[in-house]
Amino acid sequence: IHNYEKSETHRFEVPRLLFEDWGMLETYIQKSNDKDLKRWWAQYMESTGEMELALNYYELAEDYLSLVRVYCYCDNLERAAEIANTSGDKAACYHLARQYENVDNISEAIHFFSKAQAYSNAIRICKEQGFNEQLWNLAILAGPNEKLDAAKYFECSDKPQYDKAVILYEKAGYVGKAMELAFEKKQHNVLQYISTNFNENTDPLLLDKTAAFFLDHQQYEKAVDLYVASVQAIKALELCLQYNIPITDEMA
Numbered sequence: 001i002h003n004y005e006k007s008e009t010h011r012f013e014v015p016r017l018l019f020e021d022w023g024m025l026e027t028y029i030q031k032s033n034d035k036d037l038k039r040w041w042a043q044y045m046e047s048t049g050e051m052e053l054a055l056n057y058y059e060l061a062e063d064y065l066s067l068v069r070v071y072c073y074c075d076n077l078e079r080a081a082e083i084a085n086t087s088g089d090k091a092a093c094y095h096l097a098r099q100y101e102n103v104d105n106i107s108e109a110i111h112f113f114s115k116a117q118a119y120s121n122a123i124r125i126c127k128e129q130g131f132n133e134q135l136w137n138l139a140i141l142a143g144p145n146e147k148l149d150a151a152k153y154f155e156c157s158d159k160p161q162y163d164k165a166v167i168l169y170e171k172a173g174y175v176g177k178a179m180e181l182a183f184e185k186k187q188h189n190v191l192q193y194i195s196t197n198f199n200e201n202t203d204p205l206l207l208d209k210t211a212a213f214f215l216d217h218q219q220y221e222k223a224v225d226l227y228v229a230s231v232q233a234i235k236a237l238e239l240c241l242q243y244n245i246p247i248t249d250e251m252a
Contacts, residue, residue: 001028011036035061046070064089072099081108090116097121114138119146127153136164140171147172155181166190170197179206183213192222200231207232211239220245 001017004010011034018025029041042057043066051074058066064087071080077099084092097112106129113122119142126135132154139150151168154161162185169178175194182191195210207230214223220243227236228248240247 010034011040015040029057035063039063039066042066064092065095068092068096072096077103081112084112084115088115090118094118101125110134110138114141119143120149123150132157132161136161139168144172148174163187163190167193170194176206179210183209186217188217188219195222195226196229198226198230202230211235215239 001010001014004013004017014028014037015025018028026041029037032038038057038061042054042061042063045051045057046054046066051070055067055070058070064083067083068080068089069092071077071083072095077096080096080099084096093112094116097109097116097118100106100112101109106125110122110125110131113119113125119138122138123135123142123146126132126138135150135153139147142150147168151165151172151174154165154168162181166178166182166185166187167190169175169181178194179191181187182194191210191213198207198210207226211223211226214220214226220239224236224239224245227233227239237247239245
C-alpha cells in the first residue's frame with residue numbers, strides 16, 4: 001500500500017488489493033485524505049443502496065453535484081437546495097434547476113439556472129412565463145447570443161419594449177440594428193445612452209445620422225455632445241454657433 005501511494009496508483013490498486021476485505025478497505029478509505037477514493041467509495045455505497053453512507057462520503061469528497069443528485073433522488077429538494085446555494089457549484093445548481101423545472105417550481109428553476117450561469121435556460125423559462133423584468137436582468141448578465149435572443153423577444157413580443165431591445169442589440173454587438181430600431185421607434189433616451197460610447201472610430205455616417213436625429217427633435221446639446229465625444233470639435237463648434245449653445249473649454 002505504501003508503495004502504491006508513492007507511485008500514485010493507490011486509487012485503483014488499493015481497492016483491488018483489499019477487495020476481499022471490505023472492512024479493511026473501508027478503514028483505509030476513512031483514514032485517507034484522498035477525495036477521489038472517498039468519491040469512489042461513495043459511488044459504491046450508492047450502487048448497493050446505502051444512501052446515508054453514500055451521502056456521508058460524497059460530503060467528505062466535497063462532491064456537491066453527487067450530493068445534490070442523491071438528495072434529489074431521495075426527494076429531499078430542500079436539502080439539495082441548501083447544498084447548491086452554499087457551495088455555489090455550477091453543475092449542482094444546474095442539476096437542481098432541472099429538477100425544479102420538472103416539478104413546475106418555476107421561480108426556483110430560474111434561480112438555480114441563474115446560479116449555474118445557464119442563462120439561456122433561465123431566459124427560456126422567463127419568455128415562456130412572461131417574466132419580462134427577470135428576463136431583462138438575466139439578459140444583461142448573459143452572453144451575446146442570449147442578449148440577441150432576448151432583444152428579439154423584446155422587439156417582437158405582443159407588448160414590445162423597444163428601449164430594452166435596443167440596449168440588448170447594442171450590447172450583443174449589433175450596433176447597426178440597435179441604432180436602426182432606435183431611430184425607427186424614436187427612442188431618444190436610449191439613443192443618447194448608446195451615443196455615449198461613440199468615439200473617434202465611430203462610423204461618420206452613423207454619427208451624422210444620430211446627430212441629425214437629435215437636431216430634428218430640437219435636442220441641440222445632445223448633438224453637440226455627440227461630436228465632442230467623437231473628437232470632431234469643428235462640427236461641435238458649428239452647431240454651437242448655429243444654435244447659440246455655449247462653447248466649452250473642451251471644444252475650444
